[in-house]
Amino acid sequence: AQSVTQPDIHITVSEGASLELRCNYSYGATPYLFWYVQSPGQGLQLLLKYFSGDTLVQGIKGFEAEFKRSQSSFNLRKPSVHWSDAAEYFCAVVGDTGNQFYFGTGTSLTVIP
Amino acid sequence: DVKVTQSSRYLVKRTGEKVFLECVQDMDHENMFWYRQDPGLGLRLIYFSYDVKMKEKGDIPEGYSVSREKKERFSLILESASTNQTSMYLCASRAGQRYNEQFFGPGTRLTVL
Numbered sequence: 001a002q003s004v005t006q007p008d009i010h011i012t013v014s015e016g017a018s019l020e021l022r023c024n025y026s027y028g029a030t031p032y033l034f035w036y037v038q039s040p041g042q043g044l045q046l047l048l049k050y051f052s053g054d055t056l057v058q059g060i061k062g063f064e065a066e067f068k069r070s071q072s073s074f075n076l077r078k079p080s081v082h083w084s085d086a087a088e089y090f091c092a093v094v095g096d097t098g099n100q101f102y103f104g105t106g107t108s109l110t111v112i113p
Numbered sequence: 114d115v116k117v118t119q120s121s122r123y124l125v126k127r128t129g130e131k132v133f134l135e136c137v138q139d140m141d142h143e144n145m146f147w148y149r150q151d152p153g154l155g156l157r158l159i160y161f162s163y164d165v166k167m168k169e170k171g172d173i174p175e176g177y178s179v180s181r182e183k184k185e186r187f188s189l190i191l192e193s194a195s196t197n198q199t200s201m202y203l204c205a206s207r208a209g210q211r212y213n214e215q216f217f218g219p220g221t222r223l224t225v226l
Contacts, residue, residue: 099161104155
């Protein structure tokens with residue numbers, strides 16, 4: 001069965017510091033992976049996605065993620081965090097049928113000045 | 114840009130009331146989804162629909178039903194609202210291919226008293 005684990009419930013970083021949010025997935029074949037961001041009181045917005053090709057994926061707002069099959073991971077990174085990046089981040093994998101998404105429980109990011 | 118709208122941002126209902134949550138998308142997407150979001154639990158799929166009048170149960174369908182009479186509209190129905198259905202409800206839509214992302218509405222914060 002497919003699933004996603006985000007080990008970090010909450011992360012605090014200083015503005016300007018680098019960021020890495022962890023995502024581990026469980027899926028037998030080549031996964032289709034997504035990172036979303038949810039600002040307070042809002043719906044989810046896509047940051048980036050991976051389904052084939054280059055394992056380093058660039059997204060919006062200066063985010064990138066690296067797919068590592070050997071580690072079953074798809075970690076999200078940003079070299080320099082801005083205060084506006086404070087939000088909740090969700091990793092997701094598409095299931096076998098191609099319709100259902102499986103989301104992690106999310107990582108809440110706090111940015112301190 | 115894809116737009117997914119939800120009929121209400123905030124809703125307060127009483128136990129036992131019948132509740133309708135409406136979702137409309139403007140991009141002719143085949144797939145539509147209803148999730149509920151609770152702290153620490155991430156997004157959990159209630160129902161999804163892959164075509165007009167078609168529906169599939171998600172992970173937590175109990176206490177909910179859905180209706181999709183037109184391609185652009187997907188309704189979530191709480192037949193008899195209960196306090197444990199107090200939650201944030203998110204609607205999403207997606208084109209049919211497996212590598213496509215879901216587009217989310219802003220959410221409806223439902224409180225059942």
